[in-house]
Amino acid sequence: MKKFLVGFILFSMVVSVIPGAVVDDCDTTCVWCMDWEPYGLYAGQNELVGNVSVRVCGDNLEYKYEITEPGWCISEIHLMALNESPNDTSSSWYTKYVTKKGNPKVGKFEVNKEGLCVTEYSGTLDISEFYDGPCDKLYIAAHAVVCRCDVEKKCVEADEDNSWAVGFENYIAGNGTGNDENRYDPYRCLGVANVLSGDRENFTSLGRDGSIELFFENKICGDGDCTTPDLEVYEITYNQNTDWEELISVEAYYGGNYHYIGSALNANGSTAVNDSFINYFTLPCECIEKIRITDMSTGASSSGQVFDYDIDGVKANYWCISEYTCTDECETAWGKGTSFPGNNWAMYFEYGGCICN
CATH class of the missing domain: 2.60.120.260 (Galactose-binding domain-like)
Known part of the structure; x- marks a missing residue:
């Protein structure tokens, strides 16, 4: 009983000192999840077409791409995260993910999804090899290709x-x-x-x-x-x-x-x-x-x-669904943040790291 009480007290203390931390699932094992943080998704440098939202959940970085402006769809997604800044030329970014001049190589990112035509997409990236917890800042590059698309509404059996x-x-x-x-x-x-x-x-x-x-x-x-x-x-x-x-x-x-x-x-x-x-x-x-x-x-x-x-x-008994058809009118898009060191408009954003300062 004493061991249980001590464990519960420590559990409560951790929750209280980490703002935004919630226990997502305690049926079998407890999974710690931070709050979702949205970042604007910009196409062609200055057109806001949606959001990229991220949060840390256990050993994973969860991400959600969402289109908010009508007429656009996501055709590709490329995402990478490290706890090192891309501005540091000695960081792990330069071993694989960016060129010597600091331009990101999106095809080398750990998350690569192509052949899509959707308005929402979500997934996870395993960060257990380098992530040290909520006091660790992440540097996230969230890239997408967005295309103009046509939509058809259909009524299908639920x-x-x-x-x-x-x-x-x-x-x-x-x-x-x-x-x-x-x-x-x-x-x-x-x-x-x-x-x-x-x-x-x-x-x-x-x-x-x-x-x-x-x-x-x-x-x-x-x-x-x-x-x-x-x-x-x-x-x-x-x-x-x-x-x-x-x-x-x-x-x-x-x-x-x-x-x-x-x-x-x-x-x-x-x-x-x-x-x-x-x-x-x-x-x-x-x-x-x-x-x-x-x-x-x-x-x-x-x-x-x-x-x-x-x-x-x-x-x-019937659901209304949307079927999208992407056109060839496409733009590259990035989650709003800081420009990479290279001579381009590619961006990365910072997540976490400040809540324990």
Whole structure:
């Protein structure tokens, strides 16, 4: 017990003295991760097209390239990091990664990805051979080739395992008179519907006039076929009692606004699953960012207990994806920082090193 307490105290002290350090995963072993730091990604020296974000996580440098300006895609990525400055001609940079004049040889960088046409790309670089911890400064050269690109939106069948709502926002619990307050927990409607595994006790009640906004792993859409359901809302009703009339309205958010999709009475839904009604909705052929479900129930029991819609799970059957086609109009790009010593505009940036000063 004493050993455990000492270890816990030391663990807490380390967290407290390293700002930005978090424990990312302690299920098996603890992995220390620093905060993400973004650096502008500039094409052709002065056009901001996106960001390069980096952080140290354990023995790895994690990186994310993201395009933020429409019409651009990433076709190549080259990245290198050392704990030595490229301005030091005796550093390891000059053994392989830059010329004698200080010009970077991007094809020799440890991270080399070509043949891409994406707006986001992420990966890791092992830095365990030279990185000494959060007080060690890293010098990072983040290069990319970005190209003008065309985009086509497509509605494809969702991955069955990842088609359920994964997050919520703006949960407003309405009137729940006579109901257990534990029913008004927005987390209970996320993920696979519990009733599919026989659990009819975990669901999210909306309350009279209550609402919730739900989003998915990807943007969702309608496939254009009215004979196949695009959205499925699972509602818990014990023994599928049709006297408990519970009504919802569903809206889809796209184009900067909410649009009405339809309303449904629980008892009019499918009874394919015991203790549940499944209400089906057809979605428009748009890239939908999220949906909003609002309770419009009016009924109540003789004792005054209000009837409200109990969401067990929401499933989107189609994802809206973007397919990119890169053109030959390309520019070299660098993460914003300090110029390399050579006679070019290639850059590197510094990360970490100051938090322990």
